[in-house]
Amino acid sequence: MTATRENVSREAPPRAGTGATAPARLRPRGGFDAATLVGLAAAAGVILVAMASGGSLRAFLDPPSLLIVVGGTLAVTTASYSLGDMAAAWRHAAQVLVQSTLDPRSVARQMMLLAEAARRAGPEVLRSTLPDLRHEPFLHRSVTMITEGLPPDDVERMLMGEVEAGGAGRAKSAGVLRRASEVAPAMGLIGTLVGLVQMLGGLNDPSTIGPSMALALLTTFYGAVFGNVMLAPLAAKLERAAEDEALVKTLYTIGAVSIARQENPRRLEMLLNTVLPPGRRIRYFDKESPRGA
Numbered sequence: 001m002t003a004t005r006e007n008v009s010r011e012a013p014p015r016a017g018t019g020a021t022a023p024a025r026l027r028p029r030g031g032f033d034a035a036t037l038v039g040l041a042a043a044a045g046v047i048l049v050a051m052a053s054g055g056s057l058r059a060f061l062d063p064p065s066l067l068i069v070v071g072g073t074l075a076v077t078t079a080s081y082s083l084g085d086m087a088a089a090w091r092h093a094a095q096v097l098v099q100s101t102l103d104p105r106s107v108a109r110q111m112m113l114l115a116e117a118a119r120r121a122g123p124e125v126l127r128s129t130l131p132d133l134r135h136e137p138f139l140h141r142s143v144t145m146i147t148e149g150l151p152p153d154d155v156e157r158m159l160m161g162e163v164e165a166g167g168a169g170r171a172k173s174a175g176v177l178r179r180a181s182e183v184a185p186a187m188g189l190i191g192t193l194v195g196l197v198q199m200l201g202g203l204n205d206p207s208t209i210g211p212s213m214a215l216a217l218l219t220t221f222y223g224a225v226f227g228n229v230m231l232a233p234l235a236a237k238l239e240r241a242a243e244d245e246a247l248v249k250t251l252y253t254i255g256a257v258s259i260a261r262q263e264n265p266r267r268l269e270m271l272l273n274t275v276l277p278p279g280r281r282i283r284y285f286d287k288e289s290p291r292g293a
Helices: 036-051 063-080 083-098 105-119 123-133 139-145 152-201 206-260 265-275 282-287
Strands: none
Touching: 036 063, 036 083, 036 123, 036 206, 063 083, 063 206, 083 152, 083 206, 083 265, 105 123, 105 282, 123 139, 123 206, 139 152, 139 206, 139 265, 152 206, 206 265
């Protein structure tokens, strides 16, 4: 499960001469994804304990088997996509390990504060918040469009286009990792066949039976571990991260378009709740906000 951080928005003191309150600075995203790291470490630990309990770990080290599985998986996956797709997939996989996802409910509250500030003093008041929003590039661009007076329809079209483009990129990266997780066990089976052929061809020489059998068995082992313990969880994590990022950007888009149209924040609250999961919906005016309507 993707780790989230509660970025509960707080209000800064009113700006002189405006009577409006500006949202406090958004903290940058960061921090290791504990769920993924703990899960992968636990799986690796269980496998290592099982390996060590039956003998020496050196018996499970075979460079030719690793070459067949790892090198073959990367080569076949690259042939299925492109070098750019491969680089993007590994970059995105690294990002989901070291970046946590913003909590959607906190994002909705942040947009409500921005909407209230714009309602009280006009969209131009949001210009003062831009330096504090640089850690969230999408939100920064959204607010910049509002302060520059772009038509609401243009704001919506450009932001939704960016949401779709970003989701397509993450989806392709997840597909690359998913393809690699399918290829790895197949490469392990190929290595097993290679080892069996070598073993059968060298039955007249007992000294070759051991290395050939190791190649036959270890490639299957490496393929199963590489595909199911490493690549498949990363692909699933990347798919989940893409969904969470799309939700956050959709909330930003709904808020930005509503502010650009100068709609009542109460309507924005209802629009945000139509997108938020049932357990994460906000009641900004009823309970969350001490100011009421």
